Amino acid sequence: MADPLSYKRLNKGFFLIASPNIDAGIYFRSVIILCEHSSIGSFGLIVNKRLEIDLPEEIFNQNDLHNDNVHICAGGPIQPNQMMLLHSSQKLPEQTLNLCEEIYLGGDLQFLQEASANSQGPAIRLLFWNLRFGARTVRKRVPLEEIGSFILLPPFWFIF
Numbered sequence: 001m002a003d004p005l006s007y008k009r010l011n012k013g014f015f016l017i018a019s020p021n022i023d024a025g026i027y028f029r030s031v032i033i034l035c036e037h038s039s040i041g042s043f044g045l046i047v048n049k050r051l052e053i054d055l056p057e058e059i060f061n062q063n064d065l066h067n068d069n070v071h072i073c074a075g076g077p078i079q080p081n082q083m084m085l086l087h088s089s090q091k092l093p094e095q096t097l098n099l100c101e102e103i104y105l106g107g108d109l110q111f112l113q114e115a116s117a118n119s120q121g122p123a124i125r126l127l128f129w130n131l132r133f134g135a136r137t138v139r140k141r142v143p144l145e146e147i148g149s150f151i152l153l154p155p156f157w158f159i160f
Contacts, residue, residue: 009152010034010037010042010152011034011037011155012034012035012036012037012097012099012100013033013034013099013100013103013154013155014033014034014037014152014153014154014155015031015032015033015034015152015153015154015155015156015159016030016031016032016034016044016150016151016152016153017030017031017032017150017151017152017153018030018031018032018149018150018151019149019150019151021149022149026046026049026074026076026077029048030046030048030049031046031047031048031159032044032045032046032047032076032150033045033047033086033099033103033159034099035097035099035105041132042132043132044076045075045076045084045086045105045125045127046073046074046075046076046127047073047075047086047125047127047159048073048159049073049074049075050071050072050073050074051072051073051074051128052072053072055072059083059109059112060112060113060116060126061113064113064116064117065116065117066116066117066118066119066121067115067116067117067118067119067120067121067122067124068119069121069122069123069124069160070115070116070121070123070124070126071124071125071126072125072126072127072128073125073126073127073128074127074128074129075127075128075129076129077129078129078132079129082128082129083126083127083128084105084106084126084127084128085105085106085107085111085112085124085125085126085127086099086103086104086105086124086125086127086159087103087104087107087115087122087123087124087125088102088103088104088122088123088124088160089104089107089111089115089121089122090104091111091122092104092106092107092108092111095107095108095111099155100155100156101155101156103155103159112124112126123160125159125160
């Protein structure tokens, strides 16, 4: 296993990959993208835990889905009533946060509906829940006591 990494190397767009010693729970085989990271705390989303759920038609009409790159995922164990969009579109710069090359966080319901109806639309992860780590947690060195051990990877776009 790699040497522990200092939190100072972390930044938005970095990925935390669950190490093999995490053998249960939400973090088992998780890939987390950091959306924000500072001395105050961090915010991230799990990007590889797909959900098979039906959403209300006002949010997302399955019959209008023509974009094969739209997936619903569990983003983490906190704030279950919150929905977030992770996508590859530069269309809404005033509504999105650029995490790294070709990965954006944000958008609105209209964007989701239009992008999912377009067969050539952007890749989208519709994420429910999220992860938040307090300053006490992120100041520690990986492995983080509260969430287990992770392997740190620099930003890259190939999550879609």
